[in-house]
Amino acid sequence: MLIIGEKLSIIAKRVREAMMAKDKGPIQEIATRQWKEGSGIIDANIGPAEDGGEDLMQWMVTTIQEVVPLPVCLDTTNFRAIEAGLKIHNNQWGKPLINSTSNDPERFPILELGAKYNCDVIGLTVGKGGLPADAEERAGIAAEIMGRAMEYGLPLENLYLDPLVLQIATTQDQARHVIEAVKLFQHINEPAMKTVVGLSNISNGCPKALRPILNKHMFVLLQEAGLTAAIADAKEMAEVQEDRPLILDVMAGKEIEDKQKMAEIKKTLDVIMGRTLYAHSYLEM
Amino acid sequence: MAFTAPKETYSGRVYPVTIGTGEKAVTFGGENVLPFHSFEGETPNRPVIAIEIQDVPPADWPENVKKTYEPVSGDPVTWAKFCQDELKAKAIALRLVGTHPDRENRSPEEAVKTVKDVLAAVQVPVIILGSNHAEKDTSVLVAVAEAAKDRNCIIGKAQEANYKTIAAAAMANNHKLIAMSELDINLSKQLNILISQMGFDKEKVITDPMCSALGYGLEYTYSVMERIRLAALTQNDVTMQQPLLGDVGMYVWKVKETSASEADLPQWGAAEERGIAWEAETAGALLIAGAELLIMRHPKAIAAVETLIDELV
Numbered sequence: 001m002l003i004i005g006e007k008l009s010i011i012a013k014r015v016r017e018a019m020m021a022k023d024k025g026p027i028q029e030i031a032t033r034q035w036k037e038g039s040g041i042i043d044a045n046i047g048p049a050e051d052g053g054e055d056l057m058q059w060m061v062t063t064i065q066e067v068v069p070l071p072v073c074l075d076t077t078n079f080r081a082i083e084a085g086l087k088i089h090n091n092q093w094g095k096p097l098i099n100s101t102s103n104d105p106e107r108f109p110i111l112e113l114g115a116k117y118n119c120d121v122i123g124l125t126v127g128k129g130g131l132p133a134d135a136e137e138r139a140g141i142a143a144e145i146m147g148r149a150m151e152y153g154l155p156l157e158n159l160y161l162d163p164l165v166l167q168i169a170t171t172q173d174q175a176r177h178v179i180e181a182v183k184l185f186q187h188i189n190e191p192a193m194k195t196v197v198g199l200s201n202i203s204n205g206c207p208k209a210l211r212p213i214l215n216k217h218m219f220v221l222l223q224e225a226g227l228t229a230a231i232a233d234a235k236e237m238a239e240v241q242e243d244r245p246l247i248l249d250v251m252a253g254k255e256i257e258d259k260q261k262m263a264e265i266k267k268t269l270d271v272i273m274g275r276t277l278y279a280h281s282y283l284e285m
Numbered sequence: 286m287a288f289t290a291p292k293e294t295y296s297g298r299v300y301p302v303t304i305g306t307g308e309k310a311v312t313f314g315g316e317n318v319l320p321f322h323s324f325e326g327e328t329p330n331r332p333v334i335a336i337e338i339q340d341v342p343p344a345d346w347p348e349n350v351k352k353t354y355e356p357v358s359g360d361p362v363t364w365a366k367f368c369q370d371e372l373k374a375k376a377i378a379l380r381l382v383g384t385h386p387d388r389e390n391r392s393p394e395e396a397v398k399t400v401k402d403v404l405a406a407v408q409v410p411v412i413i414l415g416s417n418h419a420e421k422d423t424s425v426l427v428a429v430a431e432a433a434k435d436r437n438c439i440i441g442k443a444q445e446a447n448y449k450t451i452a453a454a455a456m457a458n459n460h461k462l463i464a465m466s467e468l469d470i471n472l473s474k475q476l477n478i479l480i481s482q483m484g485f486d487k488e489k490v491i492t493d494p495m496c497s498a499l500g501y502g503l504e505y506t507y508s509v510m511e512r513i514r515l516a517a518l519t520q521n522d523v524t525m526q527q528p529l530l531g532d533v534g535m536y537v538w539k540v541k542e543t544s545a546s547e548a549d550l551p552q553w554g555a556a557e558e559r560g561i562a563w564e565a566e567t568a569g570a571l572l573i574a575g576a577e578l579l580i581m582r583h584p585k586a587i588a589a590v591e592t593l594i595d596e597l598v
Contacts, residue, residue, distance in 0.1 A: 169471055170469075170471070172471070275520065276516075276520055276522060277470065277471065277474050277512075277516045277520070277522055277524075277525065278471050278474075279471055279472075279474035279475040279478055279524070280471075280475050281475060281478045281479065281482070284478065284482070285478060285523075285524060
């Protein structure tokens with residue numbers, strides 16, 4: 001699975017301050033760390049970046065690629081900032097990825113950019129209206145985005161469909177719809193469509209100690225569903241490999257030796273699959 | 286071939302909760318089926334309606350419900366006796382709204398006196414409610430819980446901000462406890478877990494997912510209650526098997542439909558009837574959603590809901 005390192009986000013204070021001060025140090029340190037932890041792409045989330053977005057994105061792409069031989073995921077709603085980033089992106093390290101288009105007509109020009117620069121594009125399966133209710137609705141929106149991509153000349157193999165992971169603490173039943181959507185997306189086309197998620201949003205709003213646990217279990221479930229890529233914490237995802245066989249055993253109904261671990265896995269799977277109601281203290285029950 | 290109605294079987298059961306002492310004690314909850322699905326399992330107790338009174342005269346209540354209690358509501362003891370003796374209340378909910386810092390700001394000592402007087406005057410179970418001021422409620426409810434020791438009351442409402450103190454007071458004095466969260470099923474479950482982690486018996490808790498009136502978010506309360514009940518019954522979730530409270534009167538008798546006069550809105554019809562219908566409709570919906578305990582104000586709305594219950598059980 002392709003990990004898109006999530007840590008260079010304007011939401012993080014340290015990153016935001018480095019972006020504002022154009023201080024390469026922290027950016028390069030975080031980019032390097034994520035590369036070493038196994039990221040295949042580095043996400044550069046500069047937010048809406050309405051003022052100076054073009055400069056900022058170019059600075060981010062250059063700063064990252066000076067130290068890391070990886071492509072960059074250009075993460076902003078600012079169309080011009082994306083194009084500015086694409087212009088100077090070093091494609092020697094791989095194709096850049098744009099985050100993102102959707103079924104909102106305002107986001108269609110992104111597809112045109114993807115075609116023009118032959119890069120990959122994330123298609124978020126939301127429309128202009130509210131959030132999708134279930135997997136089927138997401139698949140319907142996905143099909144529309146695919147039609148739109150072909151119209152704009154973006155090959156379908158350049159499109160990553162994103163079912164939109166929501167917070168388990170507030171919209172618990174969406175977790176299993178997202179897993180189902182990842183399966184459905186692969187059936188829409190032959191060869192199967194690529195899929196991506198913003199993984200960590202699953203545990204947004206949960207107690208800090210719970211976050212990696214939820215992230216890791218969701219990751220394994222999505223991996224089993226055939227997910228292609230995840231915007232995630234590369235360190236956590238490297239650690240998953242240790243837990244993965246245990247999680248798979250519990251999923252298969254097997255007993256594992258470590259009873260405490262088994263309870264943790266079982267409770268977390270139950271919460272993600274909607275078999276028990278989520279509460280911040282669900283592991284303590 | 287004869288028609289056989291399909292039946293659901295459920296893995297969970299709502300805890301039965303008994304309040305009050307002696308002959309007048311009442312029990313609600315205890316069913317192992319969705320509300321009124323007596324054809325699928327056991328519904329040993331009918332829902333209970335408590336009549337709401339308060340420690341200070343109901344100056345802020347709309348005329349059409351206030352006038353019902355006009356001769357008695359100047360004094361909580363007279364008011365309580367009227368509810369018990371004349372209206373045949375099965376339980377009384379005494380709201381200590383006068384302790385709110387923005388109201389009369391009555392002291393915990395004054396609240397204690399009111400509670401003692403009311404308890405001395407009636408035999409039916411009493412639900413003792415604070416003013417929903419999280420901070421003031423801690424001092425008021427701790428004091429009144431002690432004053433009501435061993436009368437097996439319900440003390441409320443414990444919220445995320447103050448549950449520790451209030452739950453400890455209820456536990457020390459053998460009362461039941463209302464745990465209230467604000468229209469969020471996950472936080473409701475969380476609060477029940479936190480309270481039980483203090484050593485409070487989870488079978489002595491009543492869950493209040495927060496009420497809302499018809500036309501003012503009732504569907505949110507309905508949906509949260511329904512999902513709590515489904516978690517309790519179909520997922521056997523022991524943290525969600527507490528009986529549910531619908532604190533109806535307080536939410537209904539402040540909306541425009543229950544207070545607007547006929548002079549202002551003649552097209553809305555008779556004002557008193559409208560208010561009664563509004564309270565009965567809201568309460569009826571919440572019974573269907575899963576409420577086992579209701580707190581209501583207008584005697585005619587209460588009578589209408591009792592009739593509804595008669596028809597459904």
